[in-house]
Amino acid sequence: MTFTRYAIYHMPSPGLLATFGAALLGWDATTGQPASHPVITGLPRSVDQITETPRKYGLHATIKPPFRLCADTTEADLNSALAAFCARQAPVTLDGLELAQLGRFLALRPIGDETALTALAAATVRGLEAYRAPLSEDELTRRRATALSPQQDALLLQWGYPYVMEAFRFHITLTGKLPKAEARQTAAILAPFIKPLLASPYVIKDLCLMGEARDGHFHLIERHPLQG
Numbered sequence: 716m717t718f719t720r721y722a723i724y725h726m727p728s729p730g731l732l733a734t735f736g737a738a739l740l741g742w743d744a745t746t747g748q749p750a751s752h753p754v755i756t757g758l759p760r761s762v763d764q765i766t767e768t769p770r771k772y773g774l775h776a777t778i779k780p781p782f783r784l785c786a787d788t789t790e791a792d793l794n795s796a797l798a799a800f801c802a803r804q805a806p807v808t809l810d811g812l813e814l815a816q817l818g819r820f821l822a823l824r825p826i827g828d829e830t831a832l833t834a835l836a837a838a839t840v841r842g843l844e845a846y847r848a849p850l851s852e853d854e855l856t857r858r859r860a861t862a863l864s865p866q867q868d869a870l871l872l873q874w875g876y877p878y879v880m881e882a883f884r885f886h887i888t889l890t891g892k893l894p895k896a897e898a899r900q901t902a903a904i905l906a907p908f909i910k911p912l913l914a915s916p917y918v919i920k921d922l923c924l925m926g927e928a929r930d931g932h933f934h935l936i937e938r939h940p941l942q943g
Contacts, residue, residue: 716747716934718926721793721846723779723839724772726923726935727887732912736774739889739905740766744773744925747934757904759897768891771932773925776887778839780876781927782847790926793846794937797924800842801939804922807831811915812887814906816898821905822886823913832885832919835941839922840879850875 726744727733737743737750741763752762784793810827817824825832850858850871858871867877874880889909890901924936 716926716928718790718934719929720781720783720927721790722777722781722925722927722933723797723843724775724923724925725778725887725919726773726775728920732914733774735908735912736887736889740770740774742770742773742932744775744933745935747932753908755904755908759893759900765890765893765901769888772888773933774887775923775925776885778836778922779843780879782875785846785848788846790936793843794924796843796846797922798939800839801922801941803943804835804838804941805943806941807835807919809917809919812913812917814902814909815886816902817886819892819895819898820888821890821898821902822888823909824886825917829885833883835919836883836885837880840874844874847875
């Protein structure tokens with residue numbers, strides 16, 4: 716399959732959380748296939764509507780945001796570089812995850828100290844930067860269409876994305892943006908389904924190389940264990 720962009724994600728390991736998350740979003744990035752939504756009653760909108768925006772990405776947390784490859788590099792080059800990088804990095808153990816409302820959308824957020832996780836994300840962005848093509852003028856304009864702070868704009872120019880390094884905030888996205896009242900209602904309905912699936916502690920033990928197909932859906936290319 717030919718991919719237009721690549722990204723480095725954390726994706727929950729195969730298991731109950733990964734299976735439920737793929738069904739909730741309606742897309743399994745591991746298999747590269749649509750997934751049937753679960754039956755959940757009481758939501759303010761259908762599951763399909765609530766998860767439409769994040770669906771194409773699959774159940775994930777962004778570590779290095781989507782980027783186009785430099786002209787002189789290949790997918791195989793990037794995959795080998797990520798494998799070598801992960802061999803030097805240690806797994807990250809979090810106290811756990813919790814369902815959280817981040818403004819107008821829902822996500823899973825870490826419980827406790829995030830220092831090691833933030834350091835891993837920064838190292839990933841920095842360590843694979845040589846493979847990222849510079850932003851085009853159209854890409855830069857599109858990113859700047861949202862209100863960015865001076866710090867975020869500087870990060871955009873340096874790293875191709877405004878929410879990395881000191882602006883990074885780990886989250887596994889579960890919904891698109893909703894009116895805040897609907898987000899609260901959705902959280903209350905989803906909590907009984909999700910809380911039993913959240914391991915404590917929660918270990919990030921690999922990073923995933925992802926590819927974006929021409930239809931915008933992301934596919935897992937390879938998981939690389941953190942072995943440092």
